[in-house]
Amino acid sequence: xxxxxxxxxxxxxxxxxxxxxxxxxxxxxxxxxxxxxxxxxxxxxxxxxxxxxxxxxxxxxxxxxxxxxxxxxxxxxxxxxxxxxxxxxxxxxxxxxxxxxxxxxxxxxxxxxxxxxxxxxxxxxxxxxxxxxxxxxxxxxxxxxxxxxxxxxxxxxxxxxxxxxxxxxxxxxxxxxxxxxxxxxxxxxxxxxxxxxxxxxxxxxxxxxxxxxxxxxxxxxxxxxxxxxxxxxxxxxxxxxxxxxxxxxxxxxxxxxxxxxxxxxxxxxxxxxxxxxxxxxxxxxxxxxxxxxxxxxxxxxxxxxxxxxxxxxxxxxxxxxxxxxxxxxxxxxxxxx
Amino acid sequence: xxxxxxxxxxxxxxxxxxxxxxxxxxxxxxxxxxxxxxxxxxxxxxxxxxxxxxxxxxxxxxxxxxxxxxxxxxxxxxxxxxxxxxxxxxxxxxxxxxxxxxxxxxxxxxxxxxxxxxxxxxxxxxxxxxxxxxxxxxxxxxxxxxxxxxxxxxxxxxxxxxxxxxxxxxxxxxxxxxxxxxxxxxxxxxxxxxxxxxxxxxxxxxxxxxxxxxxxxxxxxxxxxxxxxxxxxxxxxxxxxxxxxxxxxxxxxxxxxxxxxxxxxxxxxxxxxxxxxxxxxxxxxxxxxxxxxxxxxxxxxxxxxxxxxxxxxxxxxxxxxxxxxxxxxxxxxxxxx
DNA sequence: TTGAAAGCGCTAACAT
DNA sequence: ATGTTAGCGCTTTCAA
Numbered sequence: 001x002x003x004x005x006x007x008x009x010x011x012x013x014x015x016x017x018x019x020x021x022x023x024x025x026x027x028x029x030x031x032x033x034x035x036x037x038x039x040x041x042x043x044x045x046x047x048x049x050x051x052x053x054x055x056x057x058x059x060x061x062x063x064x065x066x067x068x069x070x071x072x073x074x075x076x077x078x079x080x081x082x083x084x085x086x087x088x089x090x091x092x093x094x095x096x097x098x099x100x101x102x103x104x105x106x107x108x109x110x111x112x113x114x115x116x117x118x119x120x121x122x123x124x125x126x127x128x129x130x131x132x133x134x135x136x137x138x139x140x141x142x143x144x145x146x147x148x149x150x151x152x153x154x155x156x157x158x159x160x161x162x163x164x165x166x167x168x169x170x171x172x173x174x175x176x177x178x179x180x181x182x183x184x185x186x187x188x189x190x191x192x193x194x195x196x197x198x199x200x201x202x203x204x205x206x207x208x209x210x211x212x213x214x215x216x217x218x219x220x221x222x223x224x225x226x227x228x229x230x231x232x233x234x235x236x237x238x239x240x241x242x243x244x245x246x247x248x249x250x251x252x253x254x255x256x257x258x259x260x261x262x263x264x265x266x267x268x269x270x271x272x273x274x275x276x277x278x279x280x281x282x283x284x285x286x287x288x289x290x291x292x293x294x295x296x297x298x299x300x301x302x303x304x305x306x307x308x309x310x311x312x313x314x315x316x317x318x319x320x321x322x323x324x325x326x327x328x329x330x331x332x333x334x335x336x337x
Numbered sequence: 338x339x340x341x342x343x344x345x346x347x348x349x350x351x352x353x354x355x356x357x358x359x360x361x362x363x364x365x366x367x368x369x370x371x372x373x374x375x376x377x378x379x380x381x382x383x384x385x386x387x388x389x390x391x392x393x394x395x396x397x398x399x400x401x402x403x404x405x406x407x408x409x410x411x412x413x414x415x416x417x418x419x420x421x422x423x424x425x426x427x428x429x430x431x432x433x434x435x436x437x438x439x440x441x442x443x444x445x446x447x448x449x450x451x452x453x454x455x456x457x458x459x460x461x462x463x464x465x466x467x468x469x470x471x472x473x474x475x476x477x478x479x480x481x482x483x484x485x486x487x488x489x490x491x492x493x494x495x496x497x498x499x500x501x502x503x504x505x506x507x508x509x510x511x512x513x514x515x516x517x518x519x520x521x522x523x524x525x526x527x528x529x530x531x532x533x534x535x536x537x538x539x540x541x542x543x544x545x546x547x548x549x550x551x552x553x554x555x556x557x558x559x560x561x562x563x564x565x566x567x568x569x570x571x572x573x574x575x576x577x578x579x580x581x582x583x584x585x586x587x588x589x590x591x592x593x594x595x596x597x598x599x600x601x602x603x604x605x606x607x608x609x610x611x612x613x614x615x616x617x618x619x620x621x622x623x624x625x626x627x628x629x630x631x632x633x634x635x636x637x638x639x640x641x642x643x644x645x646x647x648x649x650x651x652x653x654x655x656x657x658x659x660x661x662x663x664x665x666x667x668x669x670x671x672x673x674x
Numbered sequence: 675t676t677g678a679a680a681g682c683g684c685t686a687a688c689a690t
Numbered sequence: 691a692t693g694t695t696a697g698c699g700c701t702t703t704c705a706a
Contacts, residue, residue, distance in 0.1 A: 054683055055684095058684050060685090063685095088439060115389060119389050119391065138387055228620075228624025229620075287598065289598060289602060356676085359701085360677075369676095370676090397681095397684085398700040399700080399702080690693075
């Protein structure tokens, strides 16, 4: 517990306990056979010195690193913290530790983050999305460790992917909307070049509408700011411009919730006169005056399975090198008639 | 770009470029003098091989690690992602990289996370809160690197702290409520033993009320679930039990928002018949029918300053070993008369 | 401007 | 059950 500037080493513990460095190392890692007496002496010495092992040296010597890199676009999206939570929970008792990196939806930043992560030689990598720069793809392909791409399955996969088809999610929502008899449909979403999943949902959505001879009648995009407030503003603007719309499809639940609050305030009959839907099925909605129709992105399950694959604890029959396509679940809530 | 199992080393690049390992190392780190011709040859070789430096070896040799450990209680709290964002932004151009660890508000888990982090010999540590186990406190005290405790300043500090006084925040809110003439006050919060800041706010709140001879008339606590929904339920329960309350103080904005929505639906006159207030000043509120009174926890500023201190770029006159107490700002919104 | 040698703190592999 | 030796892949330091 004495304060020192030079960090303590195994050698210090070795000297303090009168045992070889190797034996100290064994005790500290619970490896091999060590007599209880020796064990206790070592532990006492380590504790009273305040020794913290140097994993850098350990990793270099053993060629093993208990880190798993997790690369996501954003922390403010509300979706990713939940994926992280699921990943953390699974890794908790595997001896692996997640390390998070954030890309801000920028491919070039993603490339940097991947490079940085790989330079620490992690045991595995979990990366959100399938779209990467060529260089990033090359690095991931040659990483020599499990690489799991999560969230999305619509596109070429490097090694293993766990996610949903966002095109299909968009299609399913379109079909539900059409089946409910809505025809004059508006779309409200983010203007974010890097958000490929939102783009794919919109594409799937439009293509299913097109199959029924229906077109999206109005669109509105936003960037930045409070999603709830933006949802309000965008909805007000769109309804002012296109008052005869009978359905509004939002690219996420937060702006959808803003739209819902606006419509309710305006006294618009939901879901009779107009229907609404979002995406993600976030808990948040539980407390709103009405439950917004939405679609579950399976983010807990995605986190769980991705972590299990990286940890080598593959859920039922999955062994890596595969695509695990989860099924998005439609939650009709109260805003589709 | 050839695929290999054994990760590439400096030696591979050295052989491919016909230059010594040392020179390759210099090129890759932009250190020392290297002729442009050599430089280019090395860069070409590294790129075409797909070489990724091994930071583990580099860190061991140089005794320098560009990692900053950031330890927070939770990712789902909405507050911490913002602090992380601010930290990331500041570290972005310092060559330092944040590594996040989550404690789940459990002191014992925090101890483990600190130990793990320190075993990677980071350049600094940012830890949320002032309450730690004795062992954790000892580790932090002997870490030999900058340790910044954030969010809170009410208590003993290990090295440097950046935060607000939550006791004072609670007191300020009580004073504002009393000044507005409310007297029959209820409190709604989390039942979380590890959330010391919420506890301190409540203590400050009650003590300021007590100074005016006022007592909290009813209390309700929750755990888990959607905060918005819980805010609703708790509010409904409390008003059923104590119908004559004229103010509800919530320990965070999310449950406050749930309560607000409930009250509005019930047709309760806000802020006339009853006032409401939360804590955190989250953006979310912008889109609600009324803006909830709240208090800014200065989380961006906290993240910024903490990162600057760890990075050695101390903002105006702060040099570490100090307590930076930021001033919480009351945002009266529309729910205090 | 470039290279050679030594060693960072630990662990694998092999003694004893 | 414990100790010894030889690296892990880099960077520091010194030499050329």
